[in-house]
Every structure is written in structure tokens, then in C-alpha cells.
Amino acid sequence: MTRTCTCIYHFLVLSWYIFLNYYISQQGGDQQKSKIFLNGGHWKYLTFLNLLLQAIFFGVACMEDVLKRIKGEKDIKFMTTFRDLLFTTLAFPISTFVFLSFWILFLYDRELVYPKALDGIFPVWLNHAMHTSILPFSLVEVMLRPHCYPRKKKGLTVLAGASIMYITRVLWIYSDTGTWVYPVFAKLSPVGLTAFFSLSYIFSAGIYLLGEKLNHWKWGDAMQPRKKRK
Numbered sequence: 001m002t003r004t005c006t007c008i009y010h011f012l013v014l015s016w017y018i019f020l021n022y023y024i025s026q027q028g029g030d031q032q033k034s035k036i037f038l039n040g041g042h043w044k045y046l047t048f049l050n051l052l053l054q055a056i057f058f059g060v061a062c063m064e065d066v067l068k069r070i071k072g073e074k075d076i077k078f079m080t081t082f083r084d085l086l087f088t089t090l091a092f093p094i095s096t097f098v099f100l101s102f103w104i105l106f107l108y109d110r111e112l113v114y115p116k117a118l119d120g121i122f123p124v125w126l127n128h129a130m131h132t133s134i135l136p137f138s139l140v141e142v143m144l145r146p147h148c149y150p151r152k153k154k155g156l157t158v159l160a161g162a163s164i165m166y167i168t169r170v171l172w173i174y175s176d177t178g179t180w181v182y183p184v185f186a187k188l189s190p191v192g193l194t195a196f197f198s199l200s201y202i203f204s205a206g207i208y209l210l211g212e213k214l215n216h217w218k219w220g221d222a223m224q225p226r227k228k229r230k
Contacts, residue, residue, distance in 0.1 A: 006144060007065035013137055014062050017055035020129055024048060036121070039177040046166060047130050050098045054134065057083075057091040061141075084147045088215075089158040092138050093208045099135040100207075101200070105184060106131075112184035142211065146219035149212050156205055163201045 024042060042048045064083050067076045105113040114127070149155060170181050180186045188196055 003065065003069065007062065007069070009140075009144070010058050010062040010065055014055065014058040017051060017058060020051050020126075021048075021055055023126075024051070036118075039173060039179045044169065044173055044181045046094075047098055047102070049166070050094050050134065051130065053091055053094060054137070057086050060086060081148070085150060085158070087141065088147050088149050088211060089155045089208065090162060092142065092211045093159055093204050094162070095134040095138045096207045096211075097200075097204045099131060101203070102131045112187070113182055115183065142214050143218060147215055149215060152209075152212075155208060155212075159204060159208055160201060163197075163204065167197050 027042075036042075043052075060079070060083050064076060064079045067079060102113060110116060118127075150158075170185070174180055174185075185193060185196075
């Protein structure tokens with residue numbers, strides 16, 4: 001795909017995510033919908049945080065496309081490095097995790113993650129925009145151009161840091177309000193919660209490693225720095 005087409009693609013996806021974030025931000029005025037966002041607002045949900053993350057990533061990608069055409073690749077190395085770090089450690093793993101974890105739990109027992117009552121509140125298209133289309137966009141980005149992965153230790157540390165921050169927020173909201181962000185958490189004992197959070201990180205780390213494998217399968221070692229892989 002040419003640089004122009006890549007830039008147009010990134011701009012269109014960025015516009016889509018900006019629209020979604022704006023649309024969701026306007027839902028608080030509805031009394032029925034506002035009840036869902038009590039005790040932490042809509043930013044307590046990983047789904048909405050992921051939409052913001054994707055908007056930020058595609059904004060950076062779009063900006064990098066434009067600057068690359070204006071200044072050339074050598075003058076924007078920092079922007080390219082940041083783009084790759086953001087995508088490889090957060091944007092791809094988290095979007096894939098949201099897609100897989102949501103639909104696995106939804107198919108097992110939707111009441112654990114997205115109660116049927118929400119069907120009358122949020123349109124079907126929005127559910128798929130939040131939980132389905134996020135994966136194809138990430139996979140297209142993998143296939144669109146190569147990304148330079150950091151050392152495994154650094155990449156997994158960044159992902160672990162993001163996971164710990166979100167888990168800390170979930171626990172803080174529960175301690176402050178007595179309400180769990182997701183119904184599934186209320187079904188688990190303290191040991192069960194510990195196991196759930198630990199397995200969730202292991203799962204997301206596996207997704208990170210899968211992304212690295214996909215990048216290598218598609219692009220080989222062309223974008224990898226000359227270093228010892230750890």
C-alpha cells in the first residue's frame with residue numbers, strides 16, 4: 001500500500017474512533033444510560049479506555065504519515081519509535097484482549113459482561129463497534145506496515161504496568177463504592193479474583209507475543225534492531 005493510501009486509511013480509522021468516543025461521551029445525558037456510568041464514569045470500562053487508546057494511536061500514526069512526507073524518515077525517528085512502541089505494547093494487545101475476552105464471556109454467559117438489558121440501551125452497531133471491529137483494524141495495521149518491537153522485557157513491562165494501573169482502578173472503585181465494574185467480578189472470591197487478574201495478564205502477554213510473531217511472519221527481520229532478543 002502506498003504512503004498516500006496508508007495516510008488516508010489512518011485518517012479514516014482515526015475519524016471513526018473520534019466519532020465513537022464523541023458519541024459515547026454524549027450518552028451521559030440520558031438518564032437510563034447515565035446509571036451505567038455511575039461509580040467511576042465510562043472510563044471505568046476497559047472497552048472505553050481501549051477506544052480512547054485506539055484514537056490516540058491512529059492519531060499518532062496519521063501525524064507520523066504526514067510528517068514523514070514533509071520532513072522525511074530521518075527527521076521523525078522519535079515519532080516512529082513512539083508509534084511502534086504504542087502499537088506493539090498497548091494498542092494491539094489491548095484491542096485483541098478486549099475482543100477475545102468480551103466474546104468468550106459473552107458466549108459463555110453474557111450476564112457476566114454485557115447483560116441483556118443493555119440491548120435496549122445501546123444499539124447493536126455500537127456493541128460491534130466497541131467489541132468487534134477493533135480487531136480487524138488492529139490486524140490490518142499489522143499487515144499494513146512493519147513495526148519495530150522493543151525487547152521482550154521492556155514490552156511486557158509496559159503491558160504489565162498498564163494492566164496494574166487498570167486493576168488498581170477497578171479495585172479502588174470497588175473499595176469506594178462497593179460496586180464491581182463488571183458483574184463477573186462479583187462472582188469470584190478474593191482468590192478467584194487474583195487468579196482471574198493473573199490469567200488475564202498472562203493472556204494479554206501471550207497476545208503481545210503473538211503480535212510479534214505475526215509481525216515477523218509478515219515482514220521478517222527488516223524492522224528489528226540488531227540486538228540480542230530476550
